[in-house]
Amino acid sequence: MQMKFFAHIERLNWELGYCSAKEQYPDKFIPAIVPGAVQLDIAREANYPDFNYADNYRLFRWMEDIYYTYRARFNLPVLKNNERLWFISKGIDYQFEIFINHELIHEQEGMYVPVELDLTSYLQEVNWIEVKVMPVPKRHSFPEDKTQASHVTKPPVSYGWDWHPRLIPLGVWDDTYLEIRSESYVNEVNVGYNLSDDFSVANIHVHAEAIVKNESDYCWELKDADGNIVLVEKGRMQPILDIEIALNTPKLWWPHDHGVPYLYSSCFYMFGNGGGVVQSIENKIGFRKVQLVMNEGAWDEPEAFPKTRSVPPIQIELNGRKIFAKGTNWVNPEIFPGIITRDRYKELLDMAVATNFNIVRTWGGAVVNKASFFELCDEMGIMVWQEFPLSCNQYPDDTEYLALLEFEARAIIKRVRQHPSLVLWCGGNELFNSWSKMTDQSLALRLLNALCFELDRNTPFIPTSPIFGIAHGNYVFRWKGQEVFDMMNKSHHTAYVETGMPGISPLETLERIIPLNQLFPPEPGTAWEDHHAFRAWDANDETWLCRDIITEYMEPAETIEELIVQSQLLQSEGYKAVYETARRQKPYCSMVLNWCFNEPWPTAANNSLIAYPSVPKPALAAVREACRPLCVSAVIHKFVWFEREQFTTDLWFLNDTVEQLSGLSVIVSLHAADEEIRISEWQVPEVKPNQHVAGPTITFKLPLWHVPLFKLILEVRENAAFNAAYTLMYRAHKN
């Protein structure tokens, strides 16, 4: 996020050693890659097999309970004019000590608080820096699952989840280097602003904190996207500096589907005695006002006494415009966050934009993403719902945990708050649910609310998801006899933020993870189960392959290829129904996010739209269609239709844009095998900005076909880009 001008010495040659007791020193060191993970270094050195294959991840289990020592040797650099040498790490996972020349100079618990240590006074001609990493923190008396992480800020997902093996990273996970700083230096620049009600003025406040040992000057510039300087402020540097300055007619930041995600640059320069720049700090600034406002109609609920309040607000209003949020849940894209690169984020975020998503919920079970993630979201116009690293656990009220959480949360908020893509803070995932048993009274959540209020009050905060009015689930095509179509059509929620639909992974993925002799038919107790096709979710041994649901609709597959087609059809049509139904419930409903977008390792079956690392499932294209800002849509009442049955659907035209359209007409037809039956044509009334149009109900008695599937096709005469198509099942009566 912030580029400092100082010289970095990044080419430290790190080594890693380990031993079984804290007081021991490793007798052997192996090459280490930083950032990375201790597990990856050991596996590389010892030629471990790919942990993605079969149950190889189990080989890593012993590494949880070991003490690790990173070390690097470096020569005394040339330090001139009172320069000093600093050790900087943006993240070390999780509890660690730092030594310089074998002297302990820092101890820390927490992977999000950056480390900045002045090494100068300890330096010799040849120096050793060492980072000692403690074993995985665990509540040892708890079951071997996420609850072992219920007292720490480490992502609980790595302790095992229904789509994540138990494989718990440790080690240096973010940029780490030596830095030569001048004696005086700027520690922090934070650019805040308030937009006037009509968005015509941004009242900017620049807050800088610095160590000032000698008199020096500063200059702060705001540049537009073309590099033109639009504001300048200069003066004498102070330890604490506050600048108030107004920008007239700021260009606003918008999500990509509503405008341009316009970014300015804030450039803060500190000058030395000689007048030269000794430090520059640059970061992007986007001007937007974000609020959560009550969903339309929600104030009217409940109508009757006894009066209680309505559901809390979840409608995003950005720059005064109500935005229908279409997006997805983002999970850690790698098991080991240390190896996530900007390019890795970018390939996934490019796919999100291409899928017409304007928001991602970065789920609280996983790691808080690195700076480049937020930079990309800023640039690409993707809104971010950011959760703190709490999920599905009962995090305690005790003083020790609260102190740790505050330490880490302050660092997270200060790092993320300046990104215009940030639209929502959330305390964590499913903390108010019966399996976590936290409540509004839980001190951890009151603390997070208070910290967000203190440091970033203009960004909304919710304690957890779901809160009342918002749905998580369901996660399958059919549950207790109810199909996703019926479930969604009958639901009444302000937001659907975790609706899942499992699909098998593509063949190329399956072949990478499942031994050939286990590939077909899939069975529990094999690599299929290690990769979450069976017994992944409690109380249902068919998740996530869901053979039971597939065979309710289709003949048992005879090949793996056939099974893939069957599973992916249900996933595609199911997800389409989720997105389109939620959209049709606008404006009471204001958001739809599926569970989930990506996955950190190759699963055999999962609710993800993309198989690891970036292989789209067919459902991704289906969702892309369902999320087009402008398109026609049909209500699907059920999946299976019969000969002579009255087929029925209701037509809609969906508009999430500020455009106004008129003169559209929609041809409705059914297609089975080669046959096409035109059953209706709808003259669409005027489509108003940001409003959908509900159209007629269409009914048609189905003929006798000799096919298992048919399609409902909606063609918009004037613009084929608005067309829609649905695949449904057909059965001729046996008697």
Place this chain on the structure above:
Amino acid sequence: MQMKFFAHIERLNWELGYCSAKEQYPDKFIPAIVPGAVQLDIAREANYPDFNYADNYRLFRWMEDIYYTYRARFNLPVLKNNERLWFISKGIDYQFEIFINHELIHEQEGMYVPVELDLTSYLQEVNWIEVKVMPVPKRHSFPEDKTQASHVTKPPVSYGWDWHPRLIPLGVWDDTYLEIRSESYVNEVNVGYNLSDDFSVANIHVHAEAIVKNESDYCWELKDADGNIVLVEKGRMQPILDIEIALNTPKLWWPHDHGVPYLYSSCFYMFGNGGGVVQSIENKIGFRKVQLVMNEGAWDEPEAFPKTRSVPPIQIELNGRKIFAKGTNWVNPEIFPGIITRDRYKELLDMAVATNFNIVRTWGGAVVNKASFFELCDEMGIMVWQEFPLSCNQYPDDTEYLALLEFEARAIIKRVRQHPSLVLWCGGNELFNSWSKMTDQSLALRLLNALCFELDRNTPFIPTSPIFGIAHGNYVFRWKGQEVFDMMNKSHHTAYVETGMPGISPLETLERIIPLNQLFPPEPGTAWEDHHAFRAWDANDETWLCRDIITEYMEPAETIEELIVQSQLLQSEGYKAVYETARRQKPYCSMVLNWCFNEPWPTAANNSLIAYPSVPKPALAAVREACRPLCVSAVIHKFVWFEREQFTTDLWFLNDTVEQLSGLSVIVSLHAADEEIRISEWQVPEVKPNQHVAGPTITFKLPLWHVPLFKLILEVRENAAFNAAYTLMYRAHKN
């Protein structure tokens, strides 16, 4: 709350003057009583008629927009050994400036932040202290109602409510005096503690802040209720002093119906150079742990997907025991808070204890009570739900209001937090309702949550009342055809915290406020309307006399006495049903509070149980019966029963105590005129601690009686204190 040892000079002779512009100085002064209100001084001097009578309160309206000057003359007191003279006021309502010898030394907006000013350097032989009070703060563009107070911390109730005339106090409202302080003095002593999980140890932290100009020693003592010193800590005084000390086997504070409200005394002494005590600060400490835990059964709701959280917790757990909270809403006992005395609080709180109430909700529309209120609740074992002074308005997110609210809220929290009676902080009244339109995102409520977390995190906080799961309303005996019996029997709430039942005031009250020629029959447009008998509540011109409801059941009254009997019967039986039904819904339901206990002036009809000042309505006795910790109870299904109809009821035995009872039997009988029909006898199974027993359903075909009323009587053979009786209406069929 805190007694300081310093000499007070309380006998200042205050005078009051007023004028119409800020820059003017009054040309005339009248005697003033401090604390009090400017209106009372003017009315006393000018012989205004009683504002309680008819519509005399209207005569006070002009006083809203005037500038007031309090002044007092005093001679230079003898100041020895670096002593200094301070001006202290615990509360000035609302915006004011303070002058000493005509020099402006202080400006303030806010009635809760105490004023402490060192006058010493301004003193002459003869001195004038002046307090200039600004006009009533109003949003002048808003309607002339509570919304005019939606940007201030002044109680909105005084701008007009459905039981409160528009009459807006101004002036010095709490203790105000000159104080001679030593140069060194203690500003604040706060005694916090954490109880161990088994309540066997109180880990106490004493935090003191002082101005220390010379070396001096302190001594802190904790004394038990008998005055025995149980802990002592001594040392050298510091500007900031923190003492950590443990008390073993602390006696716990309990509400009066669960144990002894045991109080210790914290005594902090500062010694002068000569070793003598120069200041002592004493306050009471009670040890209790209070939490809001989930109501029993609430985690199971909702059972189905889509999963959302259950209702938030409102079950009070005190010292590990779930307490069923029975109580009432407390409103300002006087229109002018300046005249409220400890005795005034005590007479009302004595009535609350006698009514078997263990909690009062001090409603956010009214003033935050003075110290003596909380001291009495501590001593008497009454739990306090304390609201911040926000009610039924949309308080803004703007910086100015938030700064004011923080200023005042910090003072409120610091003053109240040390009271063991405090069990719940609440942001204010009905802020999430459609008429106020605040939400979880409102910055004022996030601020209050953050401040309570910072200053008093061990006391629960809710943003407003109601929150989801909790009921406010209904407020009448019959609403849209549904009686209170049916409404309560069918309700499913975790708490009923504002259920009302209107009743006419006793004759002595009516005769005091209504001109004789208007007394009967009551009519709109008369003093009855000024005193809220008609058109008090929007959209219903019969509130609160509710003639329409009374005449649904009874022949029109022919005298005022008859009307009083009719109205008070409905109030008594209605309230009894509210309390008993809510109690029978334990443990899912954990609280029942009626709207409301008292009233600040004599209304003609109101939901209050007590007419101003302290005249009980018959409903008070009915509620006392309904709230007995141990009693028998009958489900009332409806109010009117007919000849030959199957009368039906269900029996319960209620137990909110830790006692266990067995061998009880209940005789059930109906009484009409002189006739008594014994219809059943119930052998009550064992009554377990803190649990109710559901008994049998009783049915009985009603005979022909020639009476309009009959009684259902439940007699407990073994203990008449557990008996219950219900009055119901009877109608013989006409044909």
